[in-house]
Amino acid sequence: MTGTTTPSTPAQVRQVPAPRPDVEEMRSRIGVAVRGVEYDAAGDPILYVDPERNVEVLAHLKGSEGGSYDLLRDITGLDLGGGHPIYVVYDLWSTAEGRPLRVKAQLRADRPRLASACDLWRAANWLEREVYDMFGVTFQGHPDLRRILMPENYEEGYPLQKDFPLRGRFTRAEQTRRAMSMALDDVYSMEELVTAGSGGEDGLPELARRQMAQTPGVTARAAPSELAGAGAGRDDDIETRNMLINIGPQHPATHGVLRLVCELDGERIVGCTPHIGYLHSGFEKLSEYRTWNQVITLTDRMDYLAPMMFNVGYALAVEKLLDVEITPRCKVIRVICCELNRILSHLLWLGTTAIDIGAFTPFLYTYQERERIYNLHEAYTGARMTTSVTRIGGMMADVPPGWLDGVREFVETFPRTLAEVDALLTRNSIWIGRTQGIGVIGAEEAINYGLCGPNLRASGVPHDVRRDRPYLDYETYDFDVPIGELGDTYDRYLVRMEEMRQSIRILEQALERVPDGPINVADSRVILPPKSETMNSIDGMIAHFKLVMEGLKVPAGEVWYSIESSKGELGFYIVADGGPKPVRCRYRTPSFMNMAVLPRLVEGELLADMIAVNASIDIVLGEIDR
Amino acid sequence: MPSSEESSLSGGRGQVETEVPRSWIITRLDFLVNWARRNSLWPMPFGTACCAIEMMGSAASKYDIARFGMERMSFSPRQADCMIVAGRVAYKMAPVMRRVWDQMTQPKWCISMGACASTGGVFDTYTMVQGIDTIVPVDVYVPGCPPRPEGLIYALMMIQEKIKGESIADPRSREEDPEGAGQPQLSPEEVELIAGPFGNSTFQNRVSGLDSSSPLIRPGDRKEQRHK
């Protein structure tokens, strides 16, 4: 690897004058593999590592005593275009110390290659596949480096590279033609086809057979009767073979357009491969083409179950970059929005999970309550679901008169419904039978898989961003972080039920303390001055003119900012170059991390339990696929 | 068919009335078939994204599309009459949608719910089908992002209206072309025509106001361009 030894991003990173001692100490411990240290807009350290030795450094960071960075939060790419190198960015979190660390490796743009970190973290598997899919970075030693979001036969290139046009390289007609002429082996992976044709090669479709002939090391699995020991202990006259079934992408129990290919031995699941990307919409690419405030309208279309949380998280991240401190009133209103949406999202999860397990009634109960939250959304923003409620530096508007009373009424009456659903389910023997002891994952493994949110807490890891890295003054609210013991489906259910109660507690406190005062910051860099000022003072007019004509400008820099969304830790990795639009908007969405653990959770379970487990990890495909 | 003599006996003579206790009516066959069809439309919910949540909302307690004879969400295409495509459809999903549509038996209708399904919406990107009508035929488009449940219910009522005007004597609208299965609905030229970029935002670059979609142009280049 040739290249510069002094790391310098064109998106310049602010230097913190005093280097942090712990980081310097770590740097000296790791030695020459670290080429430089910088600090981002939030003051978090970034280590620039030798790309040849990235795994060595990561292993060191993960394994170091005391301050171990054990949770891999994100791996992503960063392409600045114009012949600049491509970066691969790792984001780590230390659960013991409660602090983040970013590791960057600089790669040559023409042939980006890097060693895979899959051996260190299971979480790296899908994340690296995504970087490969979007940036074309090859991870050596990755067990299964395939495209993940785009179709297997996608030939237009790597969408998030800067020179890739927003609308793709081919014409719309060609894109349509290619989509409609997908062959079987574009849709199934090689191993799956091998299982499907486990009666020998004859069972395979023509195309698959041809491809198999070209792929070294892959042969059709022999029919089980030929395998020694297969069927031992069973009736030897009956020839059994594993069956492959395909669930989705259009299936009511997959909660969206998720496709699961399961290998079954009778009713037991031997292996399960989730195929995602059926809803990939190009949010990250599109964000690079929209102004800072326009991106907000995109964020709520990602997680449409808790739209306001995405709005708030994105706004907070950009405000961090801008170094804008929002008003006290805005903070409290945002907390109210977030917690309402946590309930909104958990309610949908509760209703649909209950349907999946066979109880229809809770769905009707929960939708009734959701409608009440939608009415609050509508009264505030005019939209039921796509709220776009925040602006950089404040909110779209102050809350309308009487709105807080509406929230108060909801807060007072909602616990009753929750108690009713609780009475229906929590001690219901069918419910318990379907959920207890199913899909178990322990704490250490959960961290290794990068689980987050209620799923991680159900396994007994008390990681909650609201606690560990408070934003919006969450540290001043009195609430509990529920954790589970076993990490089974029932625990995940209990944790979410309790979180709704805690949200009510936070809402009560927030409603108590809503301060008076302006909702938006009085900073003409980000928020339009009031009309009276625009009309009557020259300063106001200039500020208005600049903001309208040139747009909001965010100083060069980058930040990785996360909030606790209803599904888990929602991270925004945002890079700015001082222009009116982001250079890179990376949405590290919690469901993506949670989804990757499904194969591990369902292995050896019954097929019917897979539906319950899948429901219990609470995914939303809009957020997984982005 | 009852004779005209019998039908005129309805009033007056009680004896006949007991023999034929109102167990028949006279109607046009078209009317009868259409009446039956339009009041038991079973939707095939093809929900992908945000709009699907509003579709679920339409089926839940408050809006309750069961009032219009559509309570049975049929997750099997073979028992469904009306496909509701709710949400954005990626190219990766397009063949699946076409397959579901092909599997539905005639008579069938299709609703395109929301801006994304109808036109691609805000997602004029490399992955999104720019309007599902390039892949399957659409009967009713519902505007909105997302449309409210009332909007979806109105669309279903429009389908009902449409059914009223159909005649079983005219098979044209219900003909299936086996050749067309798995193929896009429109020809490549038509796809280009309706999926081409339009509107302001599709021409946006990373720097506002440029009409090129190459993201490499930076503020400095913009000045140069102007000087040319």
Ligand code: SF4
């Ligand atoms: S139209 Fe709007 S609400 Fe519907 S899927 Fe598209 S973005 Fe989501």
